[in-house]
Amino acid sequence: MTINQSAFVRQEMNPPLPAPTGQGGLTRWLRLNLFPTPKDTVLTILALALLAYIVPVLVQWLFIDATWTGVDRKACATVSQGGVLPDGQSGACWAFVSAKFQQFIFGRYTYEERWRPLLVMAMFVILLIPMLIPKVPYKGWNALALFIVLPVVSFFLLIGGFGLPHVETQLWGGLMITLILSFFGIAVSLPLGIILALGRRSNLPVIKMLCVVFIEVIRGIPLITVLFMASVMLPLFLPVGWTFDKLLRALIGVSLFSSAYMAEVIRGGLQAIPKGQFEGADSLGLSYWQKIRLIIMPQALKLVIPGIVNTFIGLFKDTSLVSIIGMFDLLGIVTLNQADANWSTPVTPVTGYVFAGFVFWIFCFGMSRYSLFMERHLDTGHKR
Amino acid sequence: MAGNALPSEKPTSSGSSSLLYDPKARGIFYQVLTVAILGLFVWIIVNNTITNLNRANIASGFDFLKGRAGFDIGQTLIDYSSDSTYGRALLVGLLNTLEVAIIGIITASIIGFIVGIARLSSNWLIAKLAQIYVEIFRNIPPLLVIFFWYKGVIAILPQARASLALPFGTYLNNRGLFFPKPLWGGGAWLILVALVVAIVLSLVIRRWARLRQEKTGQQYPSGLTALLLIIGLPLVTFLALGAPLSFEYPVAGKFNLTGGSVVGPEFISLYLALSFYTASFIAEIVRAGIKAVAKGQTEAASALGLRGNMTTRLIVIPQALRIIIPPLTSQYLNLTKNSSLAVAVGFADVVAVGGTMLNQTGQAVEIVTLWLVIYLSLSVSTAVLMNWFNSKMALVER
Numbered sequence: 174m175t176i177n178q179s180a181f182v183r184q185e186m187n188p189p190l191p192a193p194t195g196q197g198g199l200t201r202w203l204r205l206n207l208f209p210t211p212k213d214t215v216l217t218i219l220a221l222a223l224l225a226y227i228v229p230v231l232v233q234w235l236f237i238d239a240t241w242t243g244v245d246r247k248a249c250a251t252v253s254q255g256g257v258l259p260d261g262q263s264g265a266c267w268a269f270v271s272a273k274f275q276q277f278i279f280g281r282y283t284y285e286e287r288w289r290p291l292l293v294m295a296m297f298v299i300l301l302i303p304m305l306i307p308k309v310p311y312k313g314w315n316a317l318a319l320f321i322v323l324p325v326v327s328f329f330l331l332i333g334g335f336g337l338p339h340v341e342t343q344l345w346g347g348l349m350i351t352l353i354l355s356f357f358g359i360a361v362s363l364p365l366g367i368i369l370a371l372g373r374r375s376n377l378p379v380i381k382m383l384c385v386v387f388i389e390v391i392r393g394i395p396l397i398t399v400l401f402m403a404s405v406m407l408p409l410f411l412p413v414g415w416t417f418d419k420l421l422r423a424l425i426g427v428s429l430f431s432s433a434y435m436a437e438v439i440r441g442g443l444q445a446i447p448k449g450q451f452e453g454a455d456s457l458g459l460s461y462w463q464k465i466r467l468i469i470m471p472q473a474l475k476l477v478i479p480g481i482v483n484t485f486i487g488l489f490k491d492t493s494l495v496s497i498i499g500m501f502d503l504l505g506i507v508t509l510n511q512a513d514a515n516w517s518t519p520v521t522p523v524t525g526y527v528f529a530g531f532v533f534w535i536f537c538f539g540m541s542r543y544s545l546f547m548e549r550h551l552d553t554g555h556k557r
Numbered sequence: 558m559a560g561n562a563l564p565s566e567k568p569t570s571s572g573s574s575s576l577l578y579d580p581k582a583r584g585i586f587y588q589v590l591t592v593a594i595l596g597l598f599v600w601i602i603v604n605n606t607i608t609n610l611n612r613a614n615i616a617s618g619f620d621f622l623k624g625r626a627g628f629d630i631g632q633t634l635i636d637y638s639s640d641s642t643y644g645r646a647l648l649v650g651l652l653n654t655l656e657v658a659i660i661g662i663i664t665a666s667i668i669g670f671i672v673g674i675a676r677l678s679s680n681w682l683i684a685k686l687a688q689i690y691v692e693i694f695r696n697i698p699p700l701l702v703i704f705f706w707y708k709g710v711i712a713i714l715p716q717a718r719a720s721l722a723l724p725f726g727t728y729l730n731n732r733g734l735f736f737p738k739p740l741w742g743g744g745a746w747l748i749l750v751a752l753v754v755a756i757v758l759s760l761v762i763r764r765w766a767r768l769r770q771e772k773t774g775q776q777y778p779s780g781l782t783a784l785l786l787i788i789g790l791p792l793v794t795f796l797a798l799g800a801p802l803s804f805e806y807p808v809a810g811k812f813n814l815t816g817g818s819v820v821g822p823e824f825i826s827l828y829l830a831l832s833f834y835t836a837s838f839i840a841e842i843v844r845a846g847i848k849a850v851a852k853g854q855t856e857a858a859s860a861l862g863l864r865g866n867m868t869t870r871l872i873v874i875p876q877a878l879r880i881i882i883p884p885l886t887s888q889y890l891n892l893t894k895n896s897s898l899a900v901a902v903g904f905a906d907v908v909a910v911g912g913t914m915l916n917q918t919g920q921a922v923e924i925v926t927l928w929l930v931i932y933l934s935l936s937v938s939t940a941v942l943m944n945w946f947n948s949k950m951a952l953v954e955r
Contacts, residue, residue, distance in 0.1 A: 206680065209679065220683055223686075379588040379592060380591055383591070383595070393929075394933065395894035395895065401925070405925070408609075410605055413605075413609065493700045494898070496700070496901070497900060504698065522704075522709040523710070526705040529701055
């Protein structure tokens, strides 16, 4: 058969027509997301106006007019305040932050010994990172090292002993204290919270009542009263002549407080486990603790990971309250350093708080993102 | 760990071993053990406390509340001077706590609802701005925000001589916000009566309108009527009485402003920080609540012919509120408890006043007990109120 000669057969493609305007790409996105209705258009314009008003002021204050280097307050103060900047200029005093940076991290920890907290922090990071990555094996050993070995080792490293000079806890401060308090709080409140939650669901009336009273009382009062209690009542409870370290009092207060909240979160997880799981474990002849450890807790904890991380975030933020009972955590040390006559200018407090707020924000935001990641990672069924 | 006894295993002649494996007997044993250990612990603590208090010569009991306080409080809602009793000082503190908690709750709810709804907006920019707000304030300790306002912003405002003049005779300086003080003339209480009457009337009208709609299907604009009544009736009374209202304006003196009312920097910073902080949590609760209403509900509403705002008002919000109220309650409680951060900036709330009393008298046990009682009763009453609201809102199952 020959090629049909009577009809015309096109041998090449037509050139493509241009895409219809406004149906794709940026214009379509803008039309759908920013200007779909007159009301939205008004809102968008208002929001843009707000941004145009705020963002330049912020950028100007934080970066352009900011002072980055300097050795004392003169660098950040205007002429009329006794400094070098022209009158009317106001910008962040980052020189203050960089001059006090070591203090913000270590507090008043002995200068020559600061390698010790650094070493502890390095060990913490080295142990924490494999703990956080789900694929890395040996989680059990890792947890043992992180939650049992590390606290013991770092206790002696930080306070001294075995040939290392003694550093009083009075001198500890800054981000170091914030991290120690929250790490200790997390390490204590999780197991304590599990025990309290189990106690609250126990069949034994006395134990149940004790747990309910503890949880509800602690949850009903503010942390600051718990901290006051720990700092004024604990000394009364001890035999004459005994004293408690201030840091230890704060640690006890913070961890008791967060364990009550943790207990409620975990109880929520326990309640979500179907009864059949308990009965199945019983019918296999497991003991109570085997049942809890092997069947119930792995499922319950997985369900409430977001709640647990929220409690951790709350705990991390709450550690800032110890500055009220006279300890110098990150917030306390920033506040303390503003009183330094060498650096007192109108912009110093704001700069200090912006810096501290940024540090707190990084940690909390990081934790919340990690919890989202874990939620997706552990989401192994049930949910649609 | 030894396994539990099989249920069928009956106690046999060897009584001791079967008792060991009897879950009931073990339960009783554990409880007795717990009580014994706890009792011993409490006994040791009480003993030590008594010894310590005796050594420090502190008499226990609440008699100290009748003593002269001897310290001043900056912002009080009731009459108070340093000659008043400790009990009165504590009452002032309690009222201050309630004041900041109630105003904070109202503000936080308003901001929170607006931001929460904005996060669901189809407008990308609005949704992102709301998200940025939530992510910033949720992740920063409230105490830091309080300090930011108190030491960072308000402390560096101009001094009283160079106060910033705001509209309506209001001034702002580093001693706080000065605003005109309303002075009510004679008969002003009638306005309040009119307001109450208007509220009662509008409730009656609403009830009547609903009954009529159920019977006849005719609608009556009861919401508009109520609004007109509540605004109109007090206004008419006000005008009928000859406008018995004048203002005492703050006047700039040489060193300070005199006259008018003033809100101190402590209150402002605490109030701003608590409202903004809690609002970010409320926004997330509101967003989650609205998103949890099934899409079929909205679709069914439009299938029934309801318009957009009616769908929101009659279908989405009542169902969303059911989900929102329980976590909202705990946010309100959190705000009330966080108001104790006042002690950091020296706002005289119940914790700050108690702390001062504690320093002066050393009555640690009594004051901590008072704190516990006050906060627990605040928590319980808020919870009862919100539970009542919740039960009104809850799904009525048939």
